[in-house]
């Protein structure tokens with residue numbers, strides 16, 4: 101009987117043990133590299149505009165082929181740019197589909213005195229951006245409105261402004277690409293406006 105047991109014991113390998121080997125240095129080095137990369141990437145992005153999504157814009161996509169005469173659709177005004185579509189892709193993330201903005205963060209466009217005044221004001225804001233405090237409907241907002249002069253063509257700026265000036269009960273005149281062109285000729289590539297600069301140049305809305 102005990103003979104049998106010994107034979108069985110000799111046949112088996114010893115139980116594996118965990119041992120006390122240190123974590124390999126390469127693994128530690130990798131962990132450090134990944135931490136540095138992660139923190140570094142995060143720090144690198146601080147302050148960059150949050151474009152959301154994959155940052156594609158309508159202009160970077162190939163224009164749809166418009167064959168021949170009968171191209172229908174929302175191409176009635178402003179050289180074919182679709183103001184409503186431009187609004188959804190470029191503005192509604194902040195100003196909301198309802199045009200009501202977000203209290204405390206993004207001002208409303210519906211019934212906004214700035215938007216409905218002289219179109220040159222709205223063109224300036226959208227073309228060059230706006231920063232510093234602004235009062236809309238008695239509420240003060242202190243955010244940063246990005247500029248669209250480099251992203252949108254004159255036609256597109258005109259189309260999106262024509263759209264917002266006639267949406268949500270707004271009832272102001274259409275904006276033409278010529279107004280945007282005049283703006284560019286007058287102000288060139290200036291930085292973002294402040295409310296003081298706007299009222300100095302265009303008067304109170």
Ligand code: HEC
Pocket residue numbers: 187190191192193194195205206207208209212213214215222225226230231232233234236241242243244245246248260261264
């Ligand atoms: C990233 C968010 C953001 C986007 C996108 C954006 N805006 Fe704005 N917009 C703002 C903020 C914030 C202000 C207020 C800026 C300030 O406090 O000085 C503002 C102000 C304005 C104003 C003047 C204030 C008012 O309520 O009338 C107009 C007009 C305007 N935006 C139109 C547009 C249009 C048109 C688009 C799309 C082409 C657009 N905005 C896209 C954030 C945005």
